[in-house]
Amino acid sequence: MSVRNLDQLFAPRSVAVIGASLRPHSVGATVLRNVLAAGFKGPVYPVNPKYDTLCGLRTWPGVEALPEAPGLAIICTPAATVPAIVRQLGAAGTRAAIILSAGLGAGTDAHGRTFKQAALDAARPYVLRLLGPNCVGLLVPGIGLNASFAHTGAIPGRIAFVSQSGGMVTAVLDWARSRGIGFSKFISLGESADVDFGDVLDFLASDADTGAILMYMEDVRHARKFMSAARAAARSKPVLVLKAGRMPEGARAAASHTGALAGADDVYDAAIRRAGMLRVLTTEDMFAAVETLAHARTRGGERLAIMTNGGGPGVMAADALGAAGGTLPALSAATLASLDAVLPPTWSRANPVDIIGDAPVQRYCDTLSVLLNDPGNDAVLFIHAPTAIVPSADIARAVAPLAKAASRSVLACWLGGDGVLEARRIFAAEGIPAYATPEEAVSAFMQVAQYRRNQDLLMQVPATVAVHVAEGRAVAAQVVRAVLASGRSILTEPEAKQVLGAYGIPVVQTRTAADPGAAAEAATAIGYPVAVKILSPDITHKSDVGGVALDLDTAEAVRAAATRMQRRLGQLMPGARLEGFTVQSMARRPQAHELIVGVATDPVFGPVILFGQGGVAVEVMADHAVGLPPLNAVLARDMISRTRVARLLAGYRNRPAADIDAIVRVLVQVSQLVADIPELVELDINPLLADSEGVIALDARIRVELADQTASTLDRLAIRPYPAELEEQVVWNGETLTLRPIRPEDGPAHLAFFAALTPDDVRYRMFVRVRELQPSQLARFTQIDYDREMAFIATRALPGGGEQTLGVARVVADPDNIQAEFAVTVRSDLKGHGLGRVLMEKLIAYCRTRGTREIVGEALPQNARVIKLVRKLGFEVTPNPAEDSVHLSLRLD
Structure with missing residues (x-):
């Protein structure tokens, strides 16, 4: 309900x-x-x-x-x-x-x-x-x-x-x-x-x-x-x-x-x-953020220019900005020259811009104008401490029109009490957010920056990521089923790596050995040097019991290391089961970073994906970010950027930048694995080595549980992923088309589709004349919530690669799935050949499967083609003269 x-x-x-x-x-x-x-x-x-x-x-x-x-x-x-x-x-x-x-x-x-x-x-x-x-x-x-x-x-x-x-x-x-x-x-x-x-x-x-x-x-x-x-x-x-x-x-x-x-x-x-x-x-932050967001301009970004009539408040603001992760941009040469022309020689010549305590009204206006014209910042913080030189209210009256007309956000900090009350009132009347301290103002700015980032993630039209998965999906599922059938919940390391390899995640070559002698034989077959690890379902972290030996370069060294592990396990954990050893080739990546990619299952939101700095001290470092699947490239990059290790991955000194695209692919592949294998409840890839050559998983751990057979595979995800099972091939007008749900990656093709519509067809679809789609409109059309809306597109393959969108049928259900509103549009040069009917039949079948009770829509009376089409499909057509429209409805129950 x-x-x-x-x-x-x-x-x-x-x-x-x-x-x-x-x-x-x-x-x-x-x-x-x-x-x-x-x-x-x-x-x-x-x-x-x-x-x-x-x-x-x-x-x-x-x-x-x-x-x-x-x-x-x-x-x-x-x-x-x-x-x-x-x-x-x-x-x-x-x-x-x-x-x-x-x-x-x-x-x-x-x-x-x-x-x-x-x-x-x-x-x-x-x-x-x-x-x-x-x-x-x-x-x-x-x-x-x-x-x-x-x-x-x-x-x-x-x-x-x-x-x-x-x-x-x-x-x-x-x-x-x-x-x-x-x-x-x-x-x-x-x-x-x-x-x-x-x-x-x-x-x-x-x-x-x-x-x-x-x-x-x-x-x-x-x-x-x-x-x-x-x-x-x-x-x-x-x-x-x-x-x-x-x-x-x-x-x-x-x-x-x-x-x-x-x-x-x-x-x-x-x-x-x-x-x-x-x-x-805090509660105060909540209401301050509402005030700030209500008046924030469209610019996002974290670059803040600060102007102040006192050095101390400017330093306080800069410190707060740095602590919050914002950016204090340097002033360009052109901006420095413009400020030199309006400020006294003793001004700070840097950001924060200290205009000196004796500043008259015009100096405030001139400085703010220069900073608002500087492309190197995203917002300006105006700080004023009361002086006996010029009344604060006079400054507010002069500056407020500039701040209100600005194309980017202007935030104000009127320091003091009774002396700045009138100035605050003037700014408030003009809708310019004002704060009592520099720290509060910076906090508000960073709230706006974070809000814009979150909105960008919500509205993003991400690029396609090549994910090598599908062929090994059945292999991964078979491994998991075999483990559960054996009564186990923890996959062995070789089994876990087999699952990862099936999803295209690079893993080191690994073999299983029953005893020290077999471990030596496996090492010789793989090639030296190798690593040997203990294999026991009772050991969560192998290094805790000395169960890992690295850089072994002879069969004798392998045999001796395995024997020591066997003896040590018997001393430290005599009740633990020893199932043998794993032997894997050593990955020689001296400049690689140790990362962790993992999955946990939250009792409310279901599976979540974690990324961060890896290694044996991963819990102590606590440098990680969490995201909800499904992930795409944009969301994966956002996760990476929220960690401290991201700065190291960008490269420093003589250490080249890591292959971020390869890390992104692993995150997206793990997201797909979560969607495909409902039995998976925990996963660790730790460490995942990453350098300029790519990534490779050295160790992996997976825990599984029997899944609820009565529930959909995707019901456990908080956000429904792309429903690939709804894709199909159809023959239309002598050629094979793909009918499938729309994806965020369809943004460019959808722009081209919109451009191919005549003005009348656009008006029939949107009831108003629209020349081009705005980015927010495009995102709403292509990035949809598959749990409550659906858009099926008909596409043809292009000779040079890619796809061309020929038509779209869209339906948005109310939250109770009682009634769903539809719309259908076909490229103007393809109308009259039955493509609209193909799309509508797909849409109606989908709504029946989802249990929707009624499909409804509105059409302009002049849209004769759509009215004729839906009549043939069984819709009732009812004129609505008051709205100059026609109501269309099809009962499905």
Whole structure:
């Protein structure tokens, strides 16, 4: 369930307070008072059999006695009474209720169900949506609705706030009201038995009254639903997350380094980043970020020019920028010359630009103009400390028009108190974000930079990566099945390398030997020098028991090393099973970096991929980044860039840069492995050696478990990957075409396809005349969420390589998969040959398979071809004169 009937929750026609009371400090009394005090315009029905009237209103003894079904019911009664009340409300016609009552998960009814489950069961037949239980309620200030027991109300605004914590609800309400911050919606989720983050994000994404969404999050329960909703919402408005629980609770018990390193907070951070949202660390940062993002210009980047009338504040800002990972760009020769012309000889001649404390108004304006014309920065930080030379307000009045008209972001720091209050007010009135300290201003700038990076990842149209996989996929699956059939969960090192090799990941040649003598024979066959490692299902990290010997160059050395390992294992772990030894060729890569690539399985978000600095001290170094599969080249490069080892990989002194493309390929191949093999729960490639010649895996560890045979292979992924199984070849008009889902890599071909459409065909498709697709539009068309939308394209192979897009049929389902809206477009020079029908039949079959109930669409009356096509496919065609359009619908159920 998702957005169905949520309009009744946020815009009810009437409100019933069930359990209303006069008892001081009771929830029922507080809620009734809040509903009446906020100025709600619709009828309010107190419900309590103990009273005839409450607060001057007639009071009703029960739900069945009400004169109408309330649009919204607020339930304040004991836990045991809630399921029956929910059932009565549903039968009466109510479609939204808030359960403020606590304790529904503790008690059980006569059937052994918790009261929470009983309430859900009672609501389900009526699609009655439940907010809570154990929540504070919700506020919609724009319609005067305060359906909560919060101690204060909210003022109207454009921000929606969603919280899992009732304490955060009341604290933020109080904090925001004291600062004049208003809200469009203020929502306490409580235990989220029904309405959860995914539902609310889906609703708020298309809410015209909401300009930004803020969330206080403690956990997520339905990862796929949450990620789909979050990515959709983040495409349309800023979404900021204050995630609690940042500190690790200790390393989890795991069979791999990755399992221990990929903590829950790392995974949430990766999910927030992947969804295009911004994570903040404090409540104040959250609201400051909203203010900054609301006025940020389109430039991204991390290069900040700083101008100040005092050296100290400029140094403080530069220090904060460096600590946050930003860039303090050097001033170009042209910029230095321009500043020399307007500044006194004693100016700093560097960034930060110190314009000296005696600066008159014109010096501020001239300096800011020069910096805004410098292509070497992405934003300008204006810092001013009050002086007796010129009133701060005069400077603000002169500078504000320049800052407001700038093509890049200008941030201000007015240092001081009463002396700069008027200056701050002037900037605020012009929509220029201002901060009290240089550190706050730099933090805000870096938030914008991070937000832009996250948005770029969300909207990216990445290039194609050549991934050598497919042929060995069956081999890898067979290895895993054989291991599970033998009762094991840990693959031997040779088995793990066989799986990696099947996916095109370079591995060193490795053989298995039963005893020291066989190890010597294997080493001779491979060629010296070699490494010998102990082979035991009971040993997680071989080096911990002296189970690794390197650079052995004779058969005698191999035999002796294996014998020592055998003896040492018997002394240190007499109960451990010894299955033999692995012998592998030594990889002579003296300038290689030791990296780790791994997979862990998070209980909420499923498989996650880790990249970082490897080696035996990997957990101590803790230099890693986590990402959610599926990965492509852009996402893989972003993961690499977020680690400290990335700087080493770029090369230094006489050490050449590592082959980053090869590392990217490994990450993408591991992502594909995760999607293909549902039994895989943990994986370590450690170390993965990387240098200018490429990469090679020296050691590998894989843990597997039996997969749920009733679930789809891809259900465990938080983001549904590209559905290759939907690809097919068709014969059309005498040639073979490929019908397949659209991919992000189709961006250039989609631009060419759009360019081949006539202006009328574009208008028929988009209802307006559009000359060219903007980058954000192109990304929305080609980078889709396969879990809730689909676009099938028809392509032909080009003689010189590549593909040409000939047509596209697109469908976007509502979050409940009840109704899906379609559109179909064929290249203008190919119309009339049946390609539209081929695409639509593919689309209809797909929707039937997905269980969609109805396909709908809108067409202009002049679009005769599409109207004729859908009639033949069984669509109902209904004129809609009020909208100058034609409504198209096909029932599938």
